[in-house]
Amino acid sequence: MKSLKLISSAIAMLICFVTMAQERTITGIVSDETKLPIPGANIINQTSKAAAVTNFDGQYSIQAKTGDMLIFQYIGYKTQRQKVQNSNTINIQLFSASQTLSEVVVVGYGTSNSEYEDRSYARAERRKEKKEISKALQGKVAGVQVQNNVGYVAAPSSSPTVVIRGNASLSPKNEPLYIIDGVPAKANQMAKINPNDIKDLKVLKDAAATSIYGNKALNGVIVISTKNEIYKNLSEKELDKKLNIITPIPAEPTQEDYDSFVENAFESPKTAPLSTFSIDVDNASYTNIRRFLNNGQQVPKDAVRVEEMVNFFKYTYPQPKDENPFSINTEVSDSPWNSNNKILKIGLQGKNIPTNDLPASNLVFLIDVSGSMSEMNKLPLLKQSFKILVNELRPKDKVAIVVYAGAAGMALPPTSGDEKKTIIDALDKLQSGGSTAGGAGIELAYKIAAENFIKDGNNRVILATDGDFNVGSASNADMEKLIEEKRKTGVFLTCLGYGMGNYKDSKMEILADKGNGNYAYIDNIQEANRFLGKEFKGSMFAIAKDVKIQIEFNPKQVQAYRLIGYENRKLRPEDFKNDAIDAGELGSNHTVTALYEIIPAGIKSDYLAEQPDDLKYTKTEASTNNYSNELATIKFRYKKPDGDKSIEMVQVIANKSVALEKSSDDMKFSAAVAWFGLKLRDSKLIKDKSSEEIVKLAKKGNSNDSEGYKAEFIRLVETSKQYN
Known part of the structure; x- marks a missing residue:
């Protein structure tokens, strides 16, 4: 009996240990x-x-x-x-790390000594107000002046001005030299030090300063020593990072590149009966615009692509009910910015495929680790972003990591998706430095993707960069030729843009458009979580490729039309049936929305060009059939992800319009987003540019917003009033 109890106890302890170790x-x-x-x-x-x-x-x-x-x-x-x-x-x-200094003793010339410390004075001052480090210097040593920066909007990391010698300084700038644990520092770095970490603080002037630190100390020296020398031997960037200092954002982007384009004009169905374009599920333009507005910057006109703004948001279109991978949904209503016109909305809804039913993935992370990627909103943000993606991987998926700077190399061979720690460790080891051999990186990434190609799988290169390709295939034409060649391998491409200041949007867009891919701009970790986490399926798994739309308007009902946005996605009418012509991809459960503005027949409009004279040799005559109940006929062509021959779908759009007030929430909200985009582009084809009216319409259409993105858009429009 005793041995039985011992065995039971041993088993219980074993279960306990196993449970703890599980x-x-x-x-x-x-x-x-x-x-x-x-x-x-x-x-x-x-x-x-x-x-x-x-x-x-x-x-x-x-x-x-x-x-x-x-x-x-x-x-x-x-x-x-x-x-x-x-x-x-x-x-x-979590609680804020900001603290105030409890006590500082400042001694000019030499080290601290108890006989010179006036502790009763310090205590009395402390009872009056909590002091910051720079304020604690005021009045402690003769000749020290501390001034608050007032009269302008300071940068988030700005600090009071400290002058030791006074305005008659030998230097045109009166700022003293700051030394923190033996490391030269800046005023904003000194101001961010946790007072509880300070062991000693000294002020040196005149010969006592220059004899130790030379001419740099002509304006005096403030020497700070911390208790454990926690800032010793740090570089300026490392010190900024340690102190959580964010580099101030420049007032205007100076080296960012955007392709210029002219917005679509109104066309007559009599002279241009067909409108043809490729779908676009990219939304990089919206997140980039959001970055400008959140930073209080003017938005460059060419950074605004209206279709990408509209397609950032998800709309409630029904799932497809037949064998086709997407459903087609149309709606006609009044134009909110030109009261006599109409808006036609075309919405596609991709089929939602369960994650377990999606094919295995062969992914190659192609990561820019050049010197231009060193800022916090580039490589450090990139690493955190990719960790979100890694968490979505399944055991049947595999990942390789290719990096490029002055040269390209493989940082991680193809690794199973269940070895998440190995993949994350490889990401954590990445460091920036060197030039940007973008062409060499793309070559190597596609080579590895091709060597590990999964038949009927999801084979994809995921490029993450600021787009600053300045070594190797540098020109946009070279990049376009290279990526068009690589798409023939059957490998898809996703482009992720990071950073600001030297961001090359033009190159990123070309890569995505020509490489069977999509493109997103990651401005913060929330956007990374949206695109690479919540929308992982739609971003990474194509269910249809080379999706084209061609619409023929009925001239009996439509006097003129124009496609809103999609300027760089337009195709020639003959490209529609040409399967060699590349077009956009649609992901699992993704939506695509396109808007046309229509001038109805019989309406007088200031936006219509003079009609050309009748042609002598070519006659364009309307059909004798009476299609009074039809507004247009719309056709779609798409290929299966691994297919080469396109499949066509046709649908007739009824000549039926509802008032804007009675239209769907999707119509109201998508029209409001397009309206704001046209306003940012300073479109000459809209009469009303009122931010108040845009906000009012967006609020009426704000539904199904569990993630809060639509509410955020409304706040952006309200914020933009002072910048546009």
Whole structure:
């Protein structure tokens, strides 16, 4: 009996140990002191080194075992640690890291000595107000002046001006030299130091300063020593990163490239009976515009592609009910900006294929690690973005990583999707430096993708860069030729753009358009989570390729028409049936929306050009048939992802219009987004450019917005009033 009890106890202990050692999924929400969710917070398992990032709602999911220590981090907030116990849910509240200095003793010439410290004065001052480091210098040493920066909008990291010698300085700039743990620093870096970390602070003037630091110390020196020399031997960029300092954004983009284009004009169905174009599911233009507006910058006109703005948002079109991979949906209503005109909306809804039913993926991450990628919103953001994508991979998927700078190389051979830690470790090791051999990188990435090609699978190169290809195939023409050649391999292409200041939108768009691919601009971790996480299927799995649309308007009902946006996606009428002509791709559960503005027959319009004289040799006559109940006939052509021959679909659009007030929410909201895009482009074809009216229409159409993107758009329009 005793031995039986011992065996039972041993089994119980074994079960306990196994349970403790078993890895499980920990979920929760990270919020701030006001209980609002924090998107983009980092969660690290200190034991396994696994990492996760919170989504837009502050939610996270990470693998851990009982006893593991989870670390919760977010810029500007104190790091929190939490040990995993029995619960699978851990909610964490982060608190701001900003603190005030409790006490600083400043001594001119030499080291601190207790007989010179006036502690009673310091305590009295502390009771009056909490002091920052720079304010604590005021009045402590003769000749020190501290001035607040007022009278203008300062950068987020700006700090008060400190002058030691006074205005009669020997240098045209009166700023002193700052030394932090022996490292030369800037005023904004000094201002961000946590006062609790300071061991000693000194002010040196005149000979005491120049004898140690030379001519750089002509305006005096402020020397700060921390308790554990935590900033010792750091570079300027490393010091900025350590202190959570974000480099101020320039007022205007100076080296960003955008292809210029002329917006579509009104055309007569009598002289141009067919309108043909390729679908576009890219939405990089919208996120790029959002970046400009959020940074308080003027939006460059050529950065605005209206169709990409409209297609950023999801609309409630029904799923296809036949063998075709998408459904076709049309609606006609009044134009909100030209009251006499009509708007035709064409919506495609891609078939939603369950994740487990999607084919295996052969992915090659092609990552730019050149010197231009060093900023925080480039390679560091890129690494976090790709970790989101890695979390979506299945065991049957595989990933290789190719990097390029001065040359191209393979950072990770093809690796199974269930080896997430191996893939993430390879991402974490990436560092920036060197020039940009973009052509060599593309060659190597496609070579690896072809060598590991999965028949009937999802074979794709995912390029992440700021688009600054300045070595190798540099010109847009060279890149276009290269990528057109590579698409013949059956490998698709996704382009992810990062950064600002030298962002090359023109190259990114060419690569995506010509390479059987799509294109997104990642301006923050929330956008990465949307495109690479929540919309992973639509972004990475094509269900139809080379999708073309051709519409023939009935001249008895339509006096003139114009396609809104899609300027660089227009095709010639004869390209519609030519299967050699490339067109856009549609992903699983993706939607595509296109808008036409129509001038009805019999309406007098200021936007119509003079009609040409009757032709002598060529007669264009309307059909004798009476199609009074038809507005237009629309045709679609598409290929299966692995097919070479296109399939055609045809649908007639009835001559039936509803008032804008009675139109669908999708019609109202898509029209509002297009209206805002036309306003940003300063379109000459819209009369009303009122931001208030755009907001009013968008609010009426704001439904099915669980992620909050439509509400964010409304705030952007309201914000843009002062910039446009």
